[in-house]
Amino acid sequence: MKCFPICHTRHRAGQVNEHFLNVGLFVNGFLKPCEPFRRNIGLLMFEFSRFHPSDYEHGRDFVADLDKFLGQLPKGWPYAVEMRNKNWLQPDYFSYLARHGVTHVFNSLDAMPSVSEQMALAGSRTNPKLTAARFLLKPGRKYEEAVKTFQPYDKVKESYPDARVAGATLVAEGRATGPERKTFIYVNNRLEGNALGTIDAMLQESEAEMGR
Numbered sequence: 688m689k690c691f692p693i694c695h696t697r698h699r700a701g702q703v704n705e706h707f708l709n710v711g712l713f714v715n716g717f718l719k720p721c722e723p724f725r726r727n728i729g730l731l732m733f734e735f736s737r738f739h740p741s742d743y744e745h746g747r748d749f750v751a752d753l754d755k756f757l758g759q760l761p762k763g764w765p766y767a768v769e770m771r772n773k774n775w776l777q778p779d780y781f782s783y784l785a786r787h788g789v790t791h792v793f794n795s796l797d798a799m800p801s802v803s804e805q806m807a808l809a810g811s812r813t814n815p816k817l818t819a820a821r822f823l824l825k826p827g828r829k830y831e832e833a834v835k836t837f838q839p840y841d842k843v844k845e846s847y848p849d850a851r852v853a854g855a856t857l858v859a860e861g862r863a864t865g866p867e868r869k870t871f872i873y874v875n876n877r878l879e880g881n882a883l884g885t886i887d888a889m890l891q892e893s894e895a896e897m898g899r
Contacts, residue, residue, distance in 0.1 A: 737771040746775035781810035793820035802853040833877035844880035855892035
């Protein structure tokens with residue numbers, strides 16, 4: 688679920704999104720239709736695209752709004768948040784997620800710290816029972832460049848060892864913790880050229896890490 692404070696549809700572009708972080712709309716329009724499939728849902732992720740100063744001048748203002756929103760949500764669902772403003776990965780953000788039992792999604796993107804760097808931040812593992820990571824792009828690489836470099840995505844063209852180790856570490860942590868922790872790892876073809884090849888490498892690395 689993508690969330691924008693400013694409308695991005697053509698006829699409403701630039702206008703304030705009156706439904707941004709609208710608890711009632713989310714519950715009635717999204718959660719209730721999901722209810723029959725609840726037992727099969729592993730992760731409900733709020734994907735926040737990168738905010739600009741026109742959206743929020745200060746990260747703390749967004750975090751305060753997010754805290755209020757999360758506090759009003761029905762309990763018991765596997766909520767997660769993906770943040771794309773690297774400077775907003777601060778203790779308050781992590782502590783608010785932890786207070787609500789919401790998972791921070793470690794994410795590899797062009798303008799974000801690497802997943803390993805995010806994992807090293809104090810408090811970044813905000814839910815001991817749920818871990819999630821999305822490996823989409825190598826930090827510093829633009830989407831258009833990745834498309835040109837890696838299509839038609841039929842093989843790994845450029846290994847990104849840091850991502851492989853980070854993914855393997857999260858998998859190994861989940862295995863070591865046991866069935867009470869669920870771990871979700873998502874990999875895009877535009878990370879190395881072929882997601883299946885990357886996932887296989889992560890699994891092999893996790894097996895080696897478990898054996899050390």
